[in-house]
Amino acid sequence: MDLRELDTPALLVDVDRLDRNIAAMAKSFAGSEVALRPHAKTSKCWEVARRQLDAGAVGMTCSTAAEVTWLRAHGVTDLLWANVPVGPGKVALAVEVARQGGLTVTLDSVEAARPLSTAAAEAGVTVPFLLEVNTGHARLGVEPDHAVAAAEAITALPGLRLRGVLTHEGHIAASADRTSLEEAGTAAGERLVAVGEALRLAGHPIDVVSVGSTPGATSAPFVAGVTEARPGTYAYHDANQVRLGSTTIDRCALTVLARVVSVQRDGRAIIDAGVKAMSSDTIAVAGSVGVAVDPAGVPLPGVTFAEANEEHGFLFHSGGFAVGDLVRLVPNHACGTTNMWSHAYAVRRTEVLAEWPIAARY
Template sequence: MSAPLSELPTPSLLVDLDRLERNIAAMAAAFAGSGIALRPHVKTSKCWEVARRQLDAGAIGFTCSTPAEVAWLQDHGVGDLLWAHAPVGPRKVEFAVTAARRGGLTVALDSVEAGAPLSEAAVVAGLTVPFLLEVDTGHARLGVDPDRAVATASALAALPGLRLRGVMTHEGHISQEAVRDDLERAGREAGALLVSVAEALRAAGHEAPVVSVGSTPGATSAPFASGVTEARPGTYVYFDANQTRLGSCQLSDCALTVLARVLSVQRDGRAITDAGVKAMSSDTIATAGSVGIACDVDVVPLEGVTFVDGNEEHGFLLDAGPTRLKVGDLVRLVPNHACGTTNMWSHVTVVRGGVAVDDWPIQARH
């Protein structure tokens, strides 16, 4: 495949291969020799060509959100997976047992109520399912409060068919910090808090060899708290507009864009493209004031142009710039959130040097 961008259908999801490979290499280098394992979150790409490059760069395995991601990677022979989503409900319990039987699966639990049905199913299947205790270090999503961690871990570890491997957290709350220094401090504190929970578990007689943190904005801080053993960033492979605002990357690091064309300029200062929320996802960031960053075909921001909103198949650009957009113009849109955007597409077009060179399937989608 070799085609100029002007010949591609619009909208198209594009990944810049040079940027992707630089991002993978940079994250691998950040952990090389540190003693901290890298277990990327696969939900960002859902693409084997990306995952394969991460493994080649030294990733020990992957973090998964969904049963589909687990099964897909097991089918590709990946033998070390963390399913970082509580396996609650009969179908998920059944799947967890099936996937555990294939080997290499660890699940996440934060309560006896979540663990008991899995315990019963594991016993019936004659299996022992490893788990990490998920701990809330401030994000207030899943996760037991740190002061209840020992009691919860003890109760879960007493259930037959389950084996405690350690602790995990997602330090997503650090993204609320407006200043990068404060974000870094919050990341270090989250990592240190998780380590303290692991130490408390060990003091209570539990083995807890795994201390796992996970986020892209926290990748420079939380994993480097003394005692953390693995990091689970995901978005770093592509980065996105949100990560540029958080200071995790520069716009020149963003590998994922949506190629779109201007359809209409009937109203002054407003251009309509053919990439709406079905192309971008509707995952806007409250403080961003936009759906993404509007750029030219070389991913240079369009001066004075803001991607303010979208319908299903239309994107609305406010154009206050010196060069007005015209019908037929190509734009490249950097999404706010790469992971949500990926899940909207069945394939990604690979670009190198401004030319489309390949097409990769996106799999394990909802």
């Protein structure tokens, strides 16, 4: 089937670009000491996760309880839950999956650790965890100076075992240029390694030093002492990663297919893909909703996906659109767009190959 026969909007994954992105990231870690543990939240799609594992990933990273449950159901036995399991449902899931073996969770405070410790001890289970450290992103994570004290407090509780340290160096995306981004990634890796060393000196066995992001995948993991990288977005890449210099537009594998539904005003084409197809993630920062490319995936110069309402997108252009025309939109943030959809069509250029379910959405 040709994608011109699809109803729009539709989510498309270009399999050749996907395979190339997966192979390129796998190659950059092959032969190094650093294990690759891709973040599953970018695709939430087993066809993608399976390809990442086949390419040599040691296991997968999850953010939500639903992702843990979904990947476990697919038989993935080495999972990192890179989020703090707070609340009764998440605590119960963490204990149950840890009981089966192969789950490591993330903690950054004794307050979050207490209910997990109680549940684990009651079940006679030990839950392995990584201590999250703030290396600049200032989201989760203890400050580096407080890491030893936090580790002492958490490991004094029963039912928990410290395996290592983790950071998400997301702040490096705010760097002024690629050179300073690389420097910021290296600095984040160095901060995390130093915390791991301080914990070892304090008597804690630290086997895992885990960094993770797509823009940082060329810097942070290659600091001596880092053992694991958790990039996610790289599988699809997106317009943000193009702006950050992580990739080029011709490598972006995820697009939303849309049709022009109205051309009432000069210089504007209204398409049937808006915020509910793209997600509103990072629109303000990027100054556009995504990047328009033609049905074969080739960029359309002079066309700006400038605004979006729920089911309507505004393409600003210098002429040439007619009702019924097809466009593809590269999202700013692939992970946010994925979460809007229940399935994607796998395509090769304009040929539709298969329909892939997207799982573990809210």
